[in-house]
Structures are given as C-alpha cells and as structure tokens.
Amino acid sequence: MTIELHGYEYSVYAWIARFALHEKGVGYTWVEVDPFADDVPAAYLDLHPFRRVPALVDGGFTLYETGAITRYLDDRFDGPALRPAAPEARARVDQVLSIVDSYVYWPLVRQVFSHGVFAARVGEPADRAEYDRGLAAAPRVLDALDRLAAGGDFLVGDALTLADIHLAPMLSYFSTDDDGMALLRQRARLATWWSAVSVRPAFRDTMPRLPDGPA
Ligand SMILES: N[C@@H](CCC(=O)N[C@@H](CS)C(=O)NCC(=O)O)C(=O)O
Incomplete structure (x- = not known):
C-alpha cells in the first residue's frame, strides 16, 4: 500500500x-x-x-x-519504537510534543524564523516587531526544554523518540537566526542534544532546502 x-x-x-x-x-x-x-x-x-x-x-x-x-x-509500522514503554518516559515524550505545539512553534518558528530569516530569503517583507516578540519569548521556552532534557544525545531516555523528532526541526529553523543559535548554545543540555540530533542522517536527509534569497 x-x-x-x-x-x-x-x-x-x-x-x-x-x-x-x-x-x-x-x-x-x-x-x-x-x-x-x-x-x-x-x-x-x-x-x-x-x-x-x-x-x-x-x-x-x-x-x-x-x-x-x-x-x-x-x-x-515496524522499525525502531519511537515512544518508550515506561509511563513516566512516555508521558515526558507526550509533554514535549505538547510544548512544541503550544509554546515553541509560534515564537521560535513563526516569529523568529519567519521574520528573521525566511521572509528575506523569499523576498517578502519581514515584521521586525514580530521577530522581536518571538526572540523575547524564546529564553523561557528554551529554559523549560533545557530543564526537561535528559542531558545526553536524546531528550528522553537513551534512544530516539518522537520528542526529538518533533523538537529538532523547530530548533533547526530557529537556529538559522544568529541570535536564535546563540540562545540555543547557552543551554548546556539542549546544546549537547542538538549536536547529536542535528547530524542524524534521517534529520539531514529530510531537511528542507531553504532558498538563498531573491535572484
Ligand atoms: N496542528 C497542526 C499544525 C500544522 C501547521 O500549522 N502547519 C503549518 C505549516 S508549518 C501550516 O499549514 N500553516 C498554514 C497557515 O498557517 O495558514 C499539526 O500539528 O499538523
């Protein structure tokens, strides 16, 4: 099928x-x-x-x-399980997915990335006030994620989960902005996780090719 x-x-x-x-x-x-x-x-x-x-x-x-x-x-589908079995770890994965939708997407992607990076690349007007609002909201979001991160290569436990898969693309877009990348690097556990997840073949193979800018 x-x-x-x-x-x-x-x-x-x-x-x-x-x-x-x-x-x-x-x-x-x-x-x-x-x-x-x-x-x-x-x-x-x-x-x-x-x-x-x-x-x-x-x-x-x-x-x-x-x-x-x-x-x-x-x-x-078969293949590696992307959610742990233990109730606590499974709940943590679900929590990260909800945080991504509720608190990460809008400020980090739709405000910082869209207005700080993407608009210029596609030749559209950017709204500086939207960008500033997103960047101002970002530290609280990143601090919360940094507190939840396990401190190693994966956000939850010792294997890749949906928590990694949902957060990594969002933080990738956010960190194409220089100030966004600086904020990410200042959080030790998130930075360690980012170094590992951002080189995974499946992450890199599925990464969108952003336009360089208007011709
Ligand atoms: N709750 C939806 C959100 C999906 C979403 O917002 N996708 C964006 C693109 S990244 C979109 O379609 N935006 C169109 C719009 O905002 O009009 C989901 O989890 O799939």
Whole structure:
C-alpha cells in the first residue's frame, strides 16, 4: 500500500512527519501543497479542513495533525519504537510534543524564523516587531526544554523518540537566526542534544532546502 504525505516543502510540521517516516524506514510519496496559497485544491481541503499541512494518506485511511500522524506511523509500522514503554518516559515524550505545539512553534518558528530569516530569503517583507516578540519569548521556552532534557544525545531516555523528532526541526529553523543559535548554545543540555540530533542522517536527509534569497 502506498503512503502519501501531503505537505509544503518549507513546512516545519511536514518536516517532522518526513523525519519520522525516515526513522521508521517507511517509503512514501510526497505530494506538494502550499497551505498559504489562495488556490489550495478542494481535494486537499477534504483531507484537511483546517487548511494546514501535513496530511497523511495510508490506503483508505486519512489523517491530519502531526502528533497523530507520527504516533500512527510508530504504531503501524515496524522499525525502531519511537515512544518508550515506561509511563513516566512516555508521558515526558507526550509533554514535549505538547510544548512544541503550544509554546515553541509560534515564537521560535513563526516569529523568529519567519521574520528573521525566511521572509528575506523569499523576498517578502519581514515584521521586525514580530521577530522581536518571538526572540523575547524564546529564553523561557528554551529554559523549560533545557530543564526537561535528559542531558545526553536524546531528550528522553537513551534512544530516539518522537520528542526529538518533533523538537529538532523547530530548533533547526530557529537556529538559522544568529541570535536564535546563540540562545540555543547557552543551554548546556539542549546544546549537547542538538549536536547529536542535528547530524542524524534521517534529520539531514529530510531537511528542507531553504532558498538563498531573491535572484
Ligand atoms: N496542528 C497542526 C499544525 C500544522 C501547521 O500549522 N502547519 C503549518 C505549516 S508549518 C501550516 O499549514 N500553516 C498554514 C497557515 O498557517 O495558514 C499539526 O500539528 O499538523
């Protein structure tokens, strides 16, 4: 059965889903959809009524919401388990996924990365006030993650989990901004984790190629 992943090439959430697919060793077909376009196809809105990416199609089963997608992939397919069995560790993974959605994505990606890096690369106007608000919010988010991090190569326990897979793409985008990278490097446990996760083949193979800037 062919798996389809519908997503936008620069979407950090679609990157998370690709990263999980690669770590599980699951083949898939990529279908490009730009959720910011005026003309998102009606067929896609049937897959995702909230007009976000990604969405997964596995035969007759369709699914949106990245956390649901990556948990489904983990349950459905062989390959390394991406969630620990112990209740405490499993809860910690779930906690990180929720933190990523609730407190990381908006300030670190949509404010710092989008306005500090991405807008200039695609020749769009950046809003400096949005960037400043995101950067001001970042230390509290990073401090909380640093306190939760196990202190080694993985956020939780001694193997890769969905916590690593959900956080790494977000911090990758954030750290393309120089001030973002400086803030990340100041947190010892997060910095140790970042050095390990950011060189994983599945992370690098699924990393979006950002445009260099307008021609
Ligand atoms: N809760 C959704 C969030 C997905 C999301 O926000 N994706 C972004 C791209 S990274 C998007 O589609 N944005 C379109 C928009 O904001 O209009 C999930 O977990 O999948």
